[in-house]
Amino acid sequence: MPTLSVWAVRAALLYLVAGALLGTAMLLAKAGFFPVGALRAIPVHQEVVLLGWMLQLALGVGYWILPRVEGARPRAALAVLAVVSLNAGVIGVAIGGALGAGELTLAGRLLELVGAVAFIGHIWTRVKVGGLINRLSAEEIAARQAQKR
Amino acid sequence: MRHAARLSHLHPDRVAQPGRRDGIGGALASGEAGASLLPVPYPVYVHLLAVGWLTQLIFGVAYWMFPGRARTPSAGERLTLWSVYLALNAGMILRAIAESMLGRPGPWPVLLAISAIAQLLAVLLFVAHLWPRVTAR
Numbered sequence: 001m002p003t004l005s006v007w008a009v010r011a012a013l014l015y016l017v018a019g020a021l022l023g024t025a026m027l028l029a030k031a032g033f034f035p036v037g038a039l040r041a042i043p044v045h046q047e048v049v050l051l052g053w054m055l056q057l058a059l060g061v062g063y064w065i066l067p068r069v070e071g072a073r074p075r076a077a078l079a080v081l082a083v084v085s086l087n088a089g090v091i092g093v094a095i096g097g098a099l100g101a102g103e104l105t106l107a108g109r110l111l112e113l114v115g116a117v118a119f120i121g122h123i124w125t126r127v128k129v130g131g132l133i134n135r136l137s138a139e140e141i142a143a144r145q146a147q148k149r
Numbered sequence: 150m151r152h153a154a155r156l157s158h159l160h161p162d163r164v165a166q167p168g169r170r171d172g173i174g175g176a177l178a179s180g181e182a183g184a185s186l187l188p189v190p191y192p193v194y195v196h197l198l199a200v201g202w203l204t205q206l207i208f209g210v211a212y213w214m215f216p217g218r219a220r221t222p223s224a225g226e227r228l229t230l231w232s233v234y235l236a237l238n239a240g241m242i243l244r245a246i247a248e249s250m251l252g253r254p255g256p257w258p259v260l261l262a263i264s265a266i267a268q269l270l271a272v273l274l275f276v277a278h279l280w281p282r283v284t285a286r
Contacts, residue, residue: 001216001285009283013276016204020272027244027265030251031258049199057207 001064002073008060008083015052015090019045043097051112052090059083059119066126078122085115193245200268201241208233208275217282226278233275240267 001009022045028034063079073079092108095101187194212218212230219226243264250257 001283003285006283006285010280013280013283016272017276020269024265024269027248028262030248031261031265033258033262054203054207 004076004079004083005060005064008056008063011083011087012053012057012060015048015056019049019053022048041098044094047090047093047097051086051093056083056086056090059086062119062123066123067128069125073122074125075122078118082115082119082122085111085118089113089115189245189249193248197241197245200237205237208237211279215279215282216284229274229278233271233278236267236274237271240264240271243267 022038022041025034025038026041026045029036029038059079059082063073089108089111092111093105094108096104096106096108189197222230241264243260247257247261247264251261
């Protein structure tokens with residue numbers, strides 16, 4: 001697993017824990033075992049879980065697992081920019097939402113957009129028909145399968 | 150409106166009544182055209198998909214495909230992973246029932262709290278399992 005994927009997947013796991021803690025606090029508040037003010041964390045919970053956990057995990061795994069171009073991951077700097085922007089954006093939106101700071105939320109959303117565009121810019125050429133198996137003829141595939149046996 | 154009024158004997162979170170914004174489910178569902186037809190509160194519907202389906206699918210696939218999976222898991226690892234599976238599903242099902250019944254007589258608040266702790270436990274156990282497998286090796 002490349003280093004960028006390690007960072008993205010680990011950050012995603014941390015967001016999952018943060019989102020689960022917030023969710024637990026909100027359910028406990030609904031049940032009457034925690035201050036009702038916890039229920040104001042719904043937008044932060046949604047942001048952390050949907051973008052911080054699920055989207056970031058998809059980016060991290062996609063960067064790792066999608067086909068490489070001639071053995072390399074081209075324009076890797078865009079993927080780094082995507083992960084950094086996404087994390088800054090999620091944190092900005094979460095803090096902005098919690099404090100009711102509209103400008104911070106807007107800045108966070110813009111950073112998330114930068115992250116999305118940057119990741120598309122990185123991954124576009126790696127989303128392709130083919131890979132090794134499509135470049136081989138039927139005879140070569142049969143020969144490789146026979147070799148395995 | 151008449152439809153919502155007919156269903157209003159159900160728990161308030163279940164029905165998005167026009168003009169009525171009380172209750173978390175009501176507040177969340179009030180903007181949803183189809184939410185008034187849900188048999189469970191809107192947050193339960195969302196979490197059945199986001200936790201019961203998506204997160205559980207991610208857990209299962211990550212356990213399978215991330216590097217470092219033992220060919221024959223140790224007894225401790227098997228216990229951890231089965232605990233994750235049971236806690237996540239029992240917690241989710243318990244939540245769906247308890248949150249739907251909240252506000253009616255019964256132990257629903259306590260069961261809802263237990264469901265929350267169970268799901269949190271599942272997440273913590275799974276993250277503890279997966280963390281060392283997320284490496285640059």
